[in-house]
Amino acid sequence: MTRTQLINEIKLNLDKKRHEAQILADQYVQELCQNEEFQRLYTNYNQAKIDLIKLKFGGSDIQILEATNTFEKIKQLYNNYISSHKIDIRRMEPQYDCSKCNDTGVVGLKMCECLKLELNRRLNEINKQYKFVTFNDCSKDLSPSLRKIYDMAKQWCEKYPNTNILNITMSGGTGTGKTFLLECMASELINRGFNVMFTTAFALNDECRKYHFSLPSKVNEFMDCDVLIIDDLGSEPLLKNITIEYLFNIINLRQKRYKPTLISTNLIPDDILNRYDDRIHSRLSNKILALNIQFTNADMRKGF
Numbered sequence: 001m002t003r004t005q006l007i008n009e010i011k012l013n014l015d016k017k018r019h020e021a022q023i024l025a026d027q028y029v030q031e032l033c034q035n036e037e038f039q040r041l042y043t044n045y046n047q048a049k050i051d052l053i054k055l056k057f058g059g060s061d062i063q064i065l066e067a068t069n070t071f072e073k074i075k076q077l078y079n080n081y082i083s084s085h086k087i088d089i090r091r092m093e094p095q096y097d098c099s100k101c102n103d104t105g106v107v108g109l110k111m112c113e114c115l116k117l118e119l120n121r122r123l124n125e126i127n128k129q130y131k132f133v134t135f136n137d138c139s140k141d142l143s144p145s146l147r148k149i150y151d152m153a154k155q156w157c158e159k160y161p162n163t164n165i166l167n168i169t170m171s172g173g174t175g176t177g178k179t180f181l182l183e184c185m186a187s188e189l190i191n192r193g194f195n196v197m198f199t200t201a202f203a204l205n206d207e208c209r210k211y212h213f214s215l216p217s218k219v220n221e222f223m224d225c226d227v228l229i230i231d232d233l234g235s236e237p238l239l240k241n242i243t244i245e246y247l248f249n250i251i252n253l254r255q256k257r258y259k260p261t262l263i264s265t266n267l268i269p270d271d272i273l274n275r276y277d278d279r280i281h282s283r284l285s286n287k288i289l290a291l292n293i294q295f296t297n298a299d300m301r302k303g304f
């Protein structure tokens, strides 16, 4: 599920809650209106209020003055009745949990704090299955070139989604820190409230196989999540009509939707071309949209 889908789901729940609060208030007023005296006062009070508002948009000064006097008299009677009958006036209006946004989730054009809190709570729930290392867990003794890579990766996470670079491939031998860095990036992005999926190429391949044979699978989640991380590309078996086709479709569709895919692999770029195909290779080597980080020499080159 994407962040946007999550927000929409929360907003739907808020709508439901607002609706329920409105029904409760209506029910209370209906109960009160079973008393004839209250009903008469309540109707008169509301009618006088409406009359006054209408006149303020086009009535003469005298009409407005008269309507104001009438309204004030009725209001007095109405308020007297309410205080002498211990009526809970708050219950006559819908009771919203958030006074800032009245449970709409929006203040002006911005997301209300209550919506942000709920969004973070849900994202944490989704992501709690992961226990990732963070940039704070990085060794202080990183080599200068590795430090440069880590800083750049952190900056990318901080800038996302304001970045052109959508496909990042980290190439290099085992134990060079690629997976560690991907985990740091995952933590950083999750903390910023994005939905990150972290999978191995092996598991991804298996989900694609299930999808191909119409079994329940996570393929749609791989397509939809904000950031997809594929660890150890190249370690999965090549399944005919599945591995390359689905990998291409996932990377390509995500790229079209401006959704990043981060990959670690032991393969060098030429291996990627040979093992998969030029469509995948070109998506991962695009000079503008892709970044390749070489861990072998702990140096970094853009594109490959």
Ligand SMILES: [Zn+2]
Pocket (backbone or CB within 6 Å): 098, 099, 100, 101, 102, 103, 104, 105, 106, 112, 113, 114, 115
């Ligand atoms: Zn709110």
